[in-house]
Amino acid sequence: TVNILLCVSLQLAALERQIFDFLGFQWAPILGNFLQIIIVILGLFGTIQFRPRYIVVYTVWTALWVTWNVFIICFYLEVGGLSKETDLMTFNISMHRSWWREHGPGCIRRVVRPSAPGILDDYSYVSVTGCIIDFQYLEVIHSAIQILLSLIGFVYACYVISVFMEEEDSCRTK
Template sequence: MGCCTGRCTLIFLCSLQLLAALERQIFDFLGFQWAPILGNFLQIIVVILGLFGTIQFRPRYIVVYTVWTALWVTWNVFIICFYLEVGGLSKETDLMTFNISMHRSWWREHGPGCIRRVVRPSAPGILDDYSYVSVTGCVIDFQYLEVIHSAIQILLSIFSPPSLEMTSLILVSCYF
């Protein structure tokens, strides 16, 4: 096996996809965003299958990886549209949390340069432990950080050569 083969490239890009998905999974867990957590979990599983299929010459696993890559790109395009509020989508809805919790993106309050201040409501009858969070001074808004994460996922998916690898595996298996 040479150093610059499509197989090595796919292994390298799958490893990068795995690291990026794990990083994204951590921050989605911190924000209790259940829809992205589910998507990231599936991404991690399918990338591991893609790695296994590449290393062990299993064309069916690479086909599953290829089909999932198309779905993953579609999901990340939806995430970009969601956070940029394209087509009537609103980042203020509970769509990402399946309406289970009031949590939002972890980056909303903890982005680079953000100053987080808890403001206690002064109105009577409101529980003392219920507080509002004021965030100021962010270097980059949270929705753009989420868009950057999705764009990185799309780029890693587009530049992986599963179709080239799958074609070569099928050709090799036809001759043996």
């Protein structure tokens, strides 16, 4: 039951993040979230079906997932020369940014049409003011939650693998 509760929590957190990354057209996080969802299902299946190899895959992925989320935190906090203003999260395909940039709690979004001649009529500048929490901190919070849940999942997966291996060893000695 602990495993099921943990997997449900991991899935809900990944699905919530997936929705907002889709709204912001952030393709790199969308791909990562999709893999997270698939691997968590694989880990749950491995636990239910007593398949330690599946749980090992989940454990290895969890280490990669934690690393990815640490990168996301560094990206949004602009650590080590990273800049949240780049198109890195969209694979340089578009100029979209975090959905939270314009839609965070308390944010007031104002569209300003450019008045300069020669600028396309449909191009507009978006001004955002009054946000209770800046978007980069919301992204950091999302990643921190993912890291916390993943570390708990990693420890639990290691425990389950050890239990499966002990049972396998006891069956061989009988």
